[in-house]
Amino acid sequence: MKKLLSLTLGILTAVGAFIDIGDLVTDALVGARYGMNLAWVTVLAVIGIATYAEMAGRVAAVTGRPVFDLVRERLGARVALVDLAASFGLTGLLLVAELAGVALAIELATSVSYLAWIPLVAVLVFVLVWRVPFKGMERTYGVLGLAMLVFVWAAVALGPDWGALLRDAATPNVPTGEPVPTYFFYAIALLGAQMTPYEVFFFSSGAVEHGWTAENFLEMRMNVLIGFPLGGLLALAIQVVSAVVFHPVGAEAESVAMTALPVSVALGQVGLALAIVGIVAATIGATLETLMSTGYTIAQYFGWPWGKFEKREQASRFNLVLILVLLAAAGVGLTTLDPIRLTIFAVFLGAATLPFTYLPVLVVANDVRAMGEHRNGRLANGIGSFYLVLLTVVSLAAVPLLVVTTAG
Amino acid sequence: MSALPDHPVHVALRLLDRRVVDADGEPVGRVDDLAFDRDGDGGPRLVGILMGPEALGGRLGGVLGGIVAGAGRLRPDGAGPPEVAIDELDDAGPEVRLKAHRDELPFPRSEGWVREHVIGRIPGATRSSSSGKEPGGDGGGTGPADRPPGGRTSHAGGSGADDGRIRASDLLGTRVVDRDGRSLGRVRDLRLRVDGDGHRIEGLVMGRGVIAERLGYAYGEVAGPWLLAVVMRRAARRTRYLDWDAIDELAGGRVTVRDDGRPYGSREDRS
Structure with a gap:
């Protein structure tokens, strides 16, 4: 049991990252619109994020320094400040969306408008951050997030033609009548949602909060190798149920309610209840993850004490940032700005910042003086280089695509 | 030491x-x-x-x-x-x-x-949220803001090179020109070496790019991965090194030098 609980950092990171509000909606949307023709993106994202999370976790364990520490150290004060502004801004936007996402999921269960729930969710999140230790937080939301497995159950219960789905996934093409730029817009949005920078900020800072050293490599790697594929599996399950229920009839899915609908079609009220529990837990997990990440990036850039393991009075500026960011996010959430469009926009632009986050990780993982015998081997370097090139191309293509497609 | x-x-x-x-x-x-x-x-x-x-x-x-x-x-x-x-x-x-x-x-x-x-x-601020560390700590954690400043630190005066003091930021990023006013790039790094009573600036690393010198690829301190190393070394192929003695003047936001230094990044340059 203890062994299983030690995997919750990876599960929380991955569930919070693969099943946050952005993914929930984007997965259902692409499933309904493209069937399984974008499944390859999730496979690509799982391999990429697992590679870089392992690298960042290894660097954190050996040097005690999380990702944004490395960004400042390797890119210098100026370039790192630009990266900080971009990462902080986008993670903050996602926080707004996650808060709204939790509220939307509660709206689904109570039929009371999400706007009424946002302040309550913000208070709950504050109490969690303020009172609950890192491990307790991680375990609660890591384990509750497993309720999302109901989507896998629903996929099986729907009894789709697996052969046809697999054929679509293995030989992806742009469905007839769909414009090609829009297909790639959603491919990038999905990749951006699944490889968001806050995952490595959170995972590497969490590794430091756990006090991991080189002796914990096995534990760290198990977290990566179980957490991220699990997140990917859940994402694919959402795409499958959406593809089965909505794609044949040409329905559009662009809301949390539409994401959960196929589960109630397949499993009835019990399924829907489980799905809501899972969505609430996963979006609260993502809220915590994005909120903590905004604090981590700022504190690590300026060299402030940070973290939940610090006694609070020793990390007062870090805690002040968390409180101010949470207040601001709740305020923006209440403006009735459409959280779904906001998320798609944020994850898409987030994809453009990915090379800046991952480059320093790859460089330090190859620094003989910093890493010694634990530096990257050929496998990590091979995969890491491939993704750096891929993400650079994505980054360059992102803004022109946004203009051409006017955001989907 | x-x-x-x-x-x-x-x-x-x-x-x-x-x-x-x-x-x-x-x-x-x-x-x-x-x-x-x-x-x-x-x-x-x-x-x-x-x-x-x-x-x-x-x-x-x-x-x-x-x-x-x-x-x-x-x-x-x-x-x-x-x-x-x-x-x-x-x-x-x-x-x-x-x-x-x-x-x-x-x-x-x-x-x-x-x-x-x-x-x-x-409320709740003074309690540690962690169970891993001993509660209370050294007991002296609160209210050190009014402690007298430690005698071991001082405050730097204003920036600028006129008082015999100079900051790294006065040099880094500054344009380097020769006596005819031709640009040789910008100062990207400072190389220090032990010299009697301390570490002194031995020379300047100059380059036209930004990132290759900053990331360490120009001096071979970071080796891989292969693809990055190739790209970065190519970006840094015009990186040059100039002895401090070859500087004529440091004024007006630029460094005037009397020769254009030598290529940098060979095996002997690696520290």
């Missing part, structure tokens, strides 16, 4: 922007700038590290740098950014470790201010 290694040190790669921790390993800031003294013969001698928003603002430059530096000047004494003398460093490896304990340091003041006026007033 100096905390810095005996072999040549590239400061932008190995010292600037590093995390600074106190004797217990608690973060107290980052190396935001470096202070040099232009005494004696040879290049400027490294005398201390500068920390805090005022020093950082000076490095960022522009309007934003002005705002950051302005936030740093809110301190009551207004005496310039905190400076820690180089012999007060315990170690300058992957992170810079000070000999002093954080309670002996006069900074960071904002941490104490926020603790006293904001965070400390929220």
Whole structure:
């Protein structure tokens, strides 16, 4: 049991990252619109994020320094400040969306408008951050997030033609009548949602909060190798149920309610209840993850004490940032700005910042003086280089695509 | 004994922007700038590290740098950014470790201010949320903001090269020109070496790109992965090195030199 609980950092990171509000909606949307023709993106994202999370976790364990520490150290004060502004801004936007996402999921269960729930969710999140230790937080939301497995159950219960789905996934093409730029817009949005920078900020800072050293490599790697594929599996399950229920009839899915609908079609009220529990837990997990990440990036850039393991009075500026960011996010959430469009926009632009986050990780993982015998081997370097090139191309293509497609 | 290694040190790669921790390993800031003294013969001698928003603002430059530096000047004494003398460093490896304990340091003041006026007033603030660390700690954690400043740190005066003092930021990023006014690129790094009583600037690394020198690929200190190494070494192929003695003049926001140095990055240049 203890062994299983030690995997919750990876599960929380991955569930919070693969099943946050952005993914929930984007997965259902692409499933309904493209069937399984974008499944390859999730496979690509799982391999990429697992590679870089392992690298960042290894660097954190050996040097005690999380990702944004490395960004400042390797890119210098100026370039790192630009990266900080971009990462902080986008993670903050996602926080707004996650808060709204939790509220939307509660709206689904109570039929009371999400706007009424946002302040309550913000208070709950504050109490969690303020009172609950890192491990307790991680375990609660890591384990509750497993309720999302109901989507896998629903996929099986729907009894789709697996052969046809697999054929679509293995030989992806742009469905007839769909414009090609829009297909790639959603491919990038999905990749951006699944490889968001806050995952490595959170995972590497969490590794430091756990006090991991080189002796914990096995534990760290198990977290990566179980957490991220699990997140990917859940994402694919959402795409499958959406593809089965909505794609044949040409329905559009662009809301949390539409994401959960196929589960109630397949499993009835019990399924829907489980799905809501899972969505609430996963979006609260993502809220915590994005909120903590905004604090981590700022504190690590300026060299402030940070973290939940610090006694609070020793990390007062870090805690002040968390409180101010949470207040601001709740305020923006209440403006009735459409959280779904906001998320798609944020994850898409987030994809453009990915090379800046991952480059320093790859460089330090190859620094003989910093890493010694634990530096990257050929496998990590091979995969890491491939993704750096891929993400650079994505980054360059992102803004022109946004203009051409006017955001989907 | 100096905390810095005996072999040549590239400061932008190995010292600037590093995390600074106190004797217990608690973060107290980052190396935001470096202070040099232009005494004696040879290049400027490294005398201390500068920390805090005022020093950082000076490095960022522009309007934003002005705002950051302005936030740093809110301190009551207004005496310039905190400076820690180089012999007060315990170690300058992957992170810079000070000999002093954080309670002996006069900074960071904002941490104490926020603790006293904001965070400390929220219910539950004084209890650690962790079960891993012993509760209570050393018992002296609250209210050190009014402690007298430790005698081991001082404050750097204003920036500028007129008082015999110079900062790393006065050199880094500055345009290098020859006597005919032809541009040779910008200063990307400073190479220090042990010289009698301390570390002195031995020479400048100049380049037209930004990133290859900064990431260490130009001097072979970071080797892989293969693809990055190839791209970065190509970007750094025009990186040059210039002895400090070849500098004619350092004025008007540029460095005038009397020769164009030599190519940099061969095996002997690696530290």
